[in-house]
Amino acid sequence: MSTILDIRNLTRTHGQGKQAVHALRSVDLSVEAGELVAVMGPSGSGKSTLLTCAGGLDQPTAGEVLVDGNDLTTLSRNAVAALRRRRIGYVFQDFNLIPALTAAENVALPLELDGTRTRAARKYAEAALQEVAIDELADRFPEDMSGGQRQRVAIARAIVGERRLLLADEPTGALDSDTGETVLQLLRDRCDQHGIAGVLVTHDARHAAWADRVVYLRDGVLVGQSGPLPEADALLQESH
Amino acid sequence: MSIKHGLLALLREDPKYGYQLRGEFEAATGATWPLNIGQVYTTLTRLERDGLVRPASGEGDGDGRSLYEITDDGRAELARWFDTPVTRESRPRDELAIKLALALAVPGVDVSAVVQRQRMSTMRSLQELTRLKRGNRDGDISWQLVLESMIFAAEAEIRWLDHCESMLLRHRAAGGTTPAASRAGTTPAAGRAGTTPAAHRTNDVPEEQAKR
Numbered sequence: 001m002s003t004i005l006d007i008r009n010l011t012r013t014h015g016q017g018k019q020a021v022h023a024l025r026s027v028d029l030s031v032e033a034g035e036l037v038a039v040m041g042p043s044g045s046g047k048s049t050l051l052t053c054a055g056g057l058d059q060p061t062a063g064e065v066l067v068d069g070n071d072l073t074t075l076s077r078n079a080v081a082a083l084r085r086r087r088i089g090y091v092f093q094d095f096n097l098i099p100a101l102t103a104a105e106n107v108a109l110p111l112e113l114d115g116t117r118t119r120a121a122r123k124y125a126e127a128a129l130q131e132v133a134i135d136e137l138a139d140r141f142p143e144d145m146s147g148g149q150r151q152r153v154a155i156a157r158a159i160v161g162e163r164r165l166l167l168a169d170e171p172t173g174a175l176d177s178d179t180g181e182t183v184l185q186l187l188r189d190r191c192d193q194h195g196i197a198g199v200l201v202t203h204d205a206r207h208a209a210w211a212d213r214v215v216y217l218r219d220g221v222l223v224g225q226s227g228p229l230p231e232a233d234a235l236l237q238e239s240h
Numbered sequence: 241m242s243i244k245h246g247l248l249a250l251l252r253e254d255p256k257y258g259y260q261l262r263g264e265f266e267a268a269t270g271a272t273w274p275l276n277i278g279q280v281y282t283t284l285t286r287l288e289r290d291g292l293v294r295p296a297s298g299e300g301d302g303d304g305r306s307l308y309e310i311t312d313d314g315r316a317e318l319a320r321w322f323d324t325p326v327t328r329e330s331r332p333r334d335e336l337a338i339k340l341a342l343a344l345a346v347p348g349v350d351v352s353a354v355v356q357r358q359r360m361s362t363m364r365s366l367q368e369l370t371r372l373k374r375g376n377r378d379g380d381i382s383w384q385l386v387l388e389s390m391i392f393a394a395e396a397e398i399r400w401l402d403h404c405e406s407m408l409l410r411h412r413a414a415g416g417t418t419p420a421a422s423r424a425g426t427t428p429a430a431g432r433a434g435t436t437p438a439a440h441r442t443n444d445v446p447e448e449q450a451k452r
């Protein structure tokens with residue numbers, strides 16, 4: 001198995017001296033291809049900070065963030081941006097879709113920004129929309145969709161092309177419980193079938209339980225971890 | 241609940257042998273409730289004594305094992321069981337709640353650590369249950385139902401643990417004391433979880449012990 005995300009000794013401090021807020025302290029976390037990891041913890045414990053650092057959206061105070069072997073902390077801004085467009089998919093809680101673009105255009109955007117021709121990008125976008133089972137909504141605008149549908153578009157945008165790492169910050173936050181479960185099903189399938197490494201922030205234990213591993217943050221420190229799970233067969237034998 | 245009612249339910253349609261009942265019971269509950277054959281026969285003996293089942297007339301499987309059938313009283317008992325909601329009081333005492341209450345009452349126990357360990361352990365069960373659920377996507381509806389029930393219970397326990405933890409922090413922030421020791425106040429640092437990271441976790445107990 002190959003490690004897609006390798007976070008070492010990650011520290012993120014806001015401000016200095018007495019005012020300093022230690023959002024993360026010496027966090028280590030690595031995620032393999034095909035693995036889904038859930039991050040839980042109370043509000044303010046550093047979950048979003050961990051994700052933004054992993055996605056190259058925030059610069060750590062210390063430590064390393066390796067994505068597919070590339071250390072984001074030493075790459076140039078442009079190189080990080082390119083890596084983000086090609087290798088890292090990010091799903092935000094509030095979806096972050098562009099209202100003036102249709103579903104397909106939203107999904108195609110990172111590819112086009114990366115130089116893919118419009119036609120080809122559209123093809124990839126349609127394939128991604130099909131994977132999240134809303135290809136029939138390709139030409140709709142975000143405001144004409146339900147919350148769950150918008151979230152699927154956001155996921156399609158995060159998986160389009162050849163992404164290796166999928167980061168999702170409370171992707172089920174705005175959804176009802178059933179729709180939330182289908183989103184989890186989707187993330188799970190991506191990891192199982194396409195060898196993507198996934199990191200999911202959630203407050204919902206029921207959703208976190210879809211992950212292979214659940215890590216727990218408190219006050220910027222990783223305080224616990226559950227899993228990885230034994231193989232399914234072993235599990236069934238145990239219960240006999 | 242009782243195995244008793246489970247067996248009555250399985251006998252409702254037609255008479256069955258003990259080993260058959262065991263297999264069907266496990267199939268219906270997705271093997272989440274393993275029964276040994278001894279339990280099955282002990283239960284059948286008691287049901288027979290109470291007139292809720294009886295050996296089906298003159299039939300055996302040749303190895304001396306007999307076929308059981310449900311009686312009218314058994315049917316009435318079964319109907320009553322299905323008609324009566326399960327109350328929380330009828331379940332065994334909640335060992336976890338008692339454990340946490342004691343952890344709070346007895347000095348020198350790192351309650352946050354107890355909560356965290358429990359949370360991770362319950363989370364692990366929840367992960368296992370979820371995986372079983374995923375594996376049964378198009379499968380047996382009875383099993384699905386039992387699994388969902390356990391998933392909801394595990395989820396509730398985790399939420400309750402979260403709640404306990406924040407209650408504990410607020411309690412300490414407010415200078416609260418635990419029942420067992422009348423310690424006055426706590427350090428200001430202990431309460432401000434958000435701004436003084438990990439202070440309460442690593443230092444609390446030693447600090448409080450030191451103050452006594």
Ligand SMILES: Nc1ncnc2c1ncn2[C@@H]1O[C@H](COP(=O)(O)OP(=O)(O)OP(=O)(O)O)[C@@H](O)[C@H]1O
Nearest residue numbers: 014021022023042043044045046047048049050434
């Ligand atoms: N730009 C900033 N300046 C100062 N402090 C910040 C900044 N961004 C985040 N923080 C602080 O860092 C800590 C971690 O924040 P973060 O957003 O990672 O928490 P979270 O676990 O995602 O919380 P929530 O569950 O509420 O989303 C918090 O104490 C927060 O106030």
Ligand SMILES: [Mg+2]
Nearest residue numbers: 047048049169
């Ligand atoms: Mg957050």
